[in-house]
Amino acid sequence: MVESKSISARIGRIVIHTIVITLGLICLLPLWNIVATSFSSSEAVTANAVGLIPVNFTTETYKMIMEDAQFWRSFGISVQRVFLSLIINMVLIVLMAYPLSKSTRVFKGRNIYMNLLIFSMLFSGGMIPTYLVVKNLNLLNTIWSLVLPGAVQVFSVILIMNFFIGVPKSLEEAAIMDGANPLQILVKVFIPISLPALATVALFSIVGNWNDFFSGLIYMTKVSNYPLMTYIQSLSINIEEMLKSGANANSLENMMEVSNKNLNAAKIVVSIIPLLVIYPLLQKYFIHGIVVGSVKE
Amino acid sequence: MKVQTAKTASWTNAKTRKQEKKWNTANSVYHLMMLPGMIFLLIFSYIPMFGIIMAFQDYIPAKGMLGSEFVGLEHFIYMFQLPDIGQVFRNTMVIAFGKILLGTFGAIIFSILLNEIRLKFLKKSIQTVVYLPHFLSWVVLAAVVVNMFSLDGIVNQILSFFGLENLNFLGSNSLFQPLLIGTDVWKEFGFNSIVYLAAITAVDPGLHEAASIDGANWWKRVWHITLPSMLPIILLLAILSLPNILNAGFDQVYNLYTPMVYETGDILDTYVYRIGLLGREYSFGTAVGIFKSIIGMILIISANEMAKKYTDRKLF
Numbered sequence: 001m002v003e004s005k006s007i008s009a010r011i012g013r014i015v016i017h018t019i020v021i022t023l024g025l026i027c028l029l030p031l032w033n034i035v036a037t038s039f040s041s042s043e044a045v046t047a048n049a050v051g052l053i054p055v056n057f058t059t060e061t062y063k064m065i066m067e068d069a070q071f072w073r074s075f076g077i078s079v080q081r082v083f084l085s086l087i088i089n090m091v092l093i094v095l096m097a098y099p100l101s102k103s104t105r106v107f108k109g110r111n112i113y114m115n116l117l118i119f120s121m122l123f124s125g126g127m128i129p130t131y132l133v134v135k136n137l138n139l140l141n142t143i144w145s146l147v148l149p150g151a152v153q154v155f156s157v158i159l160i161m162n163f164f165i166g167v168p169k170s171l172e173e174a175a176i177m178d179g180a181n182p183l184q185i186l187v188k189v190f191i192p193i194s195l196p197a198l199a200t201v202a203l204f205s206i207v208g209n210w211n212d213f214f215s216g217l218i219y220m221t222k223v224s225n226y227p228l229m230t231y232i233q234s235l236s237i238n239i240e241e242m243l244k245s246g247a248n249a250n251s252l253e254n255m256m257e258v259s260n261k262n263l264n265a266a267k268i269v270v271s272i273i274p275l276l277v278i279y280p281l282l283q284k285y286f287i288h289g290i291v292v293g294s295v296k297e
Numbered sequence: 298m299k300v301q302t303a304k305t306a307s308w309t310n311a312k313t314r315k316q317e318k319k320w321n322t323a324n325s326v327y328h329l330m331m332l333p334g335m336i337f338l339l340i341f342s343y344i345p346m347f348g349i350i351m352a353f354q355d356y357i358p359a360k361g362m363l364g365s366e367f368v369g370l371e372h373f374i375y376m377f378q379l380p381d382i383g384q385v386f387r388n389t390m391v392i393a394f395g396k397i398l399l400g401t402f403g404a405i406i407f408s409i410l411l412n413e414i415r416l417k418f419l420k421k422s423i424q425t426v427v428y429l430p431h432f433l434s435w436v437v438l439a440a441v442v443v444n445m446f447s448l449d450g451i452v453n454q455i456l457s458f459f460g461l462e463n464l465n466f467l468g469s470n471s472l473f474q475p476l477l478i479g480t481d482v483w484k485e486f487g488f489n490s491i492v493y494l495a496a497i498t499a500v501d502p503g504l505h506e507a508a509s510i511d512g513a514n515w516w517k518r519v520w521h522i523t524l525p526s527m528l529p530i531i532l533l534l535a536i537l538s539l540p541n542i543l544n545a546g547f548d549q550v551y552n553l554y555t556p557m558v559y560e561t562g563d564i565l566d567t568y569v570y571r572i573g574l575l576g577r578e579y580s581f582g583t584a585v586g587i588f589k590s591i592i593g594m595i596l597i598i599s600a601n602e603m604a605k606k607y608t609d610r611k612l613f
Contacts, residue, residue: 009515012515027427028429031430031441033445107327109328113331113335126582126583126587128569129345129351151334157334158613182326182330211432211436214551229436232436232437232440
């Protein structure tokens with residue numbers, strides 16, 4: 001850069017670096033505080049002594065989690081849900097995206113399907129009718145209530161459809177010459193060359209299902225059936241605030257919740273570990289997905 | 298139709314007829330491929346749409362939709378008479394608009410600043426950190442926010458340090474909306490900056506060099522080169538965010554609000570959940586839900602038309 005020699009430009013550079021690094025810290029430190037809290041003693045936490053370094057370092061909270069049956073049951077339900085959703089979502093995405101990527105000349109009726117998909121994005125019956133459908137199918141309190149309502153991810157279908165449209169026609173023609181049927185073409189030609197795009201929508205599915213607490217809240221009537229995020233939500237993280245503001249000030253139960261703050265922090269930390277493990281993939285493919293697939297020309 | 302087929306057949310030779318047959322079998326395979334997905338779509342998207350009938354009934358679960366009594370527009374009339382709904386509607390729009398506006402500004406400014414960081418390692422580290430909150434659930438982030446903003450949280454400790462009065466962010470009706478908007482901007486500014494950063498890096502570096510030689514300082518180059526080059530994408534995203542004006546963020550509000558801040562914190566989605574589902578006012582809840590769905594649909598279609606008109610791009 002030409003101007004980097006002048007003093008004012010150098011000061012500007014320092015200011016910009018300071019702002020950007022500060023913003024980075026503002027994103028990181030509140031999360032780090034939760035980690036520090038989870039490794040601190042409950043006395044230190046109640047006394048508000050924990051900043052960025054654990055006070056009275058202890059792994060007691062994590063030992064308690066190890067023995068917490070409900071935590072692991074919910075963890076297991078979430079893992080199960082993520083895998084089932086991933087399989088169903090991906091199968092349906094490729095199965096629908098492939099025919100939809102054909103022109104109406106090749107696939108008669110293509111536009112009818114397309115309009116049905118788009119309309120389902122535009123208009124929805126809303127929370128209550130969907131709840132009643134799930135209820136009437138006797139899916140309440142089953143893992144399927146968390147998986148099936150989100151089986152068709154319309155946005156992902158359209159994203160992959162657009163990707164398939166961009167696949168060179170010659171590849172498909174060559175496969176037809178070799179006598180391949182549509183399913184073989186899909187599996188042997190389209191899927192292998194769309195792996196990055198498919199990874200993107202797979203990650204959409206994983207993150208969405210792992211983070212969702214609301215389906216668990218409305219479709220599960222028993223706490224023992226809660227997926228992890230619903231379980232953590234039910235730990236009443238707001239209780240301390242309510243206590244401070246004077247509501248239920250004398251409730252013994254609330255007092256106990258406050259001293260559980262470090263344990264809850266540890267549960268939160270464990271609940272985000274799976275996301276941190278796949279975070280490098282998220283960064284790589286989400287960004288790809290958001291730039292390439294968000295809108296079409 | 299028959300005439301057409303006959304006509305086509307008359308001038309196609311054997312080879313293309315064979316191909317035609319192949320396409321026809323392909324056609325039925327395509328329909329088969331669509332089938333499983335369409336069944337799920339029918340059950341979980343289209344059947345609930347018929348649920349809107351409930352909004353015109355006094356729905357009683359035991360009697361079902363066929364047995365419940367029709368009451369016409371009663372629930373809609375009731376809805377507009379409730380003082381609640383106006384307040385809830387206003388809250389939804391204010392919170393959503395604040396998030397869109399400040400979120401956009403935040404992301405644009407951050408992307409411009411980030412682009413100035415030359416050190417590869419530093420830039421990558423910053424990006425890694427600022428994208429992180431986007432991937433975390435509001436269940437987790439609400440714990441973080443409560444931790445920060447509670448009466449003895451770090452924010453109030455800082456206020457005390459400067460001799461300022463402590464503020465009850467989570468329990469005050471005047472501070473709750475700014476808190477929702479601020480923490481949402483915090484969660485998303487990094488991730489939203491990705492698109493803007495892509496637009497900035499697409500600018501020809503020659504433009505900047507030429508401007509520098511002509512004596513333009515950093516501010517002038519940002520104002521006259523960087524921002525104009527980002528304008529199309531800013532316009533597009535602004536238009537496309539229009540339908541979100543009724544989505545103020547259920548997950549965030551639900552995880553942060555308490556009865557103390559219902560007055561300014563309650564939004565359409567939390568209202569429907571609380572009154573309709575928890576309070577078992579199925580018909581009334583559905584009526585409010587439909588009201589939202591219809592306005593949302595009108596907004597999406599208008600946004601799509603505007604995008605087509607002004608930016609040559611579209612959603613669908």
